[in-house]
Amino acid sequence: MGLVWRRVRDRFRAASLDTPELDARLLAQQAFGIDAMGLIRRERETAPAEWVEALDALAERRLAGEPVSRIIGEREFWGLKFQLNGATLDPRPETEMLVAEAIRWIEHHPAPYIVDLGTGTGAIAISILDAIPAARGIATDLAAEALTAARHNAERHQVAGRLSFRQGPWWQAVPHTELFDLILSNPPYIASGVIPTLQPEVRLFDPELALDGGFDGLEPYRAIAAQAVRRLKPGGAVVLEIGANQGDPVARIMARAGFSRVEVQKDLAGLDRVVLASHS
Numbered sequence: 365m366g367l368v369w370r371r372v373r374d375r376f377r378a379a380s381l382d383t384p385e386l387d388a389r390l391l392a393q394q395a396f397g398i399d400a401m402g403l404i405r406r407e408r409e410t411a412p413a414e415w416v417e418a419l420d421a422l423a424e425r426r427l428a429g430e431p432v433s434r435i436i437g438e439r440e441f442w443g444l445k446f447q448l449n450g451a452t453l454d455p456r457p458e459t460e461m462l463v464a465e466a467i468r469w470i471e472h473h474p475a476p477y478i479v480d481l482g483t484g485t486g487a488i489a490i491s492i493l494d495a496i497p498a499a500r501g502i503a504t505d506l507a508a509e510a511l512t513a514a515r516h517n518a519e520r521h522q523v524a525g526r527l528s529f530r531q532g533p534w535w536q537a538v539p540h541t542e543l544f545d546l547i548l549s550n551p552p553y554i555a556s557g558v559i560p561t562l563q564p565e566v567r568l569f570d571p572e573l574a575l576d577g578g579f580d581g582l583e584p585y586r587a588i589a590a591q592a593v594r595r596l597k598p599g600g601a602v603v604l605e606i607g608a609n610q611g612d613p614v615a616r617i618m619a620r621a622g623f624s625r626v627e628v629q630k631d632l633a634g635l636d637r638v639v640l641a642s643h644s
């Protein structure tokens with residue numbers, strides 16, 4: 365089996381894929397129906413012809429530009445595996461910064477109540493509930509099909525009893541009576557006009573609803589900010605993921621919405637990544 369997946373790795377290398385070995389291993393595990401350890405343990409066994417064919421078929425999809433996570437239908441995020449479907453964004457490692465910030469904010473709270481607006485796979489809400497057993501929350505999305513994946517992921521990670529799901533646009537999906545300790549969102553933040561210029565791996569495989577932030581990429585922040593102050597409990601905060609150059613405009617939107625303390629945090633690459641808004 366080692367020979368078979370290495371041959372695929374070499375094809376990926378020749379095609380200048382970024383992570384040829386990792387991609388080949390993950391696709392081999394999928395095609396052979398075995399885990400990472402199994403692939404190592406069975407290195408010297410001969411792979412049945414149908415396994416080789418199955419791997420070749422997956423390799424062709426990868427060579428045509430489909431991301432590995434889309435081919436295998438799941439992505440690891442915050443150490444947990446999340447099922448994807450056609451309506452979900454493929455969760456990005458950058459979003460783990462938002463999760464870390466959220467956990468830092470509520471880890472000493474006795475029973476934090478959170479909302480994740482535009483939850484997609486549920487990656488943000490589920491990671492936080494997994495890390496903080498006393499936390500409960502609501503996860504929303506406009507895409508009903510995304511919520512199907514999020515519900516499945518919540519069950520898989522045993523947080524479904526503490527997370528409810530609501531379908532609809534931003535705050536309209538959340539009952540007016542609900543107030544939160546933490547409002548979270550990684551909304552679509554790409555300006556509509558920029559979408560046709562995105563890399564094919566994003567443009568062709570992530571749903572447009574998960575990417576398109578309107579004419580200037582900031583429409584979802586305006587919609588979220590509009591009700592954020594009145595939806596927070598005293599001492600609560602809003603934590604938003606933002607695009608690389610959106611620190612100033614999103615900070616302005618949050619300040620105008622009534623937050624007295626607004627902080628823009630940069631990621632390890634030095635790019636704007638998270639906005640934290642609260643009352644000092």
Ligand SMILES: C[S@@+](CC[C@H](N)C(=O)[O-])C[C@H]1O[C@@H](n2cnc3c(N)ncnc32)[C@H](O)[C@@H]1O
Nearest residue numbers: 453455482483484505506533534550551552574
């Ligand atoms: C950038 S994706 C983030 C998904 C997930 N939270 C993550 O970080 O991986 C944005 C999400 O917002 C959802 N969305 C788009 N427009 C929305 C709206 N008007 N109301 C609620 N959710 C919306 C999309 O369906 C998508 O799941």
